[in-house]
Amino acid sequence: DAGVIQSPRHEVTEMGQEVTLRCKPISGHDYLFWYRQTMMRGLELLIYFNNNVPIDDSGMPEDRFSAKMPNASFSTLKIQPSEPRDSAVYFCASSLGGRPLEQYFGPGTRLTVT
């Protein structure tokens, strides 16, 4: 089975540009999570969805960040405009409804904003 798929794997952009990160969860999983990892702050939950509906977005840092899940097999995390402090590794994870906390992580997108 394919695991969680994320694209792009690396993204380098200039400050002020729009960045879109993409995620395809494991087929059949009905929970999807977006995390950010930095050396300073560790691994932080940004937002999570259940059955394509956002459940908790309290971790989204500010209005520059937005996430959507238009269907069960695709989600995006968008940053507009991007800032250097957004540089981090962004992980998408998915899980089954019966065990939402047993999460399977994608390979991550390393974002660098210059």
Added chain:
Amino acid sequence: QKEVEQNSGPLSVPEGAIASLNCTYSDRVSQSFFWYRQYSGKSPELIMSIYSNGDKEDGRFTAQLNKASQYVSLLIRDSQPSDSATYLCAVNTNAGGTSYGKLTFGQGTILTVHP
């Protein structure tokens, strides 16, 4: 006070020894506890979950939970160089509502197993 605290290490143990990784959490109503392993440059991978007080064993790994002391640990027996990684402790406080799927992660402990 951080919600989930781990000693960042690095913890260095010789091959074949027992590695002991510790984690404390601040919310007394926390109910579910997890250990994830993260190799350098890779994504976290779930290796153990524990939900009730006591020990849970899976191969060379043993998770221990003491809710009264708000403490969870991971023991790795017969440590191998391939166990060298960062180990993340994660906690869920299912207080209802939107917390059902939320994990709070510690900063992680770097483990190095030397031959």
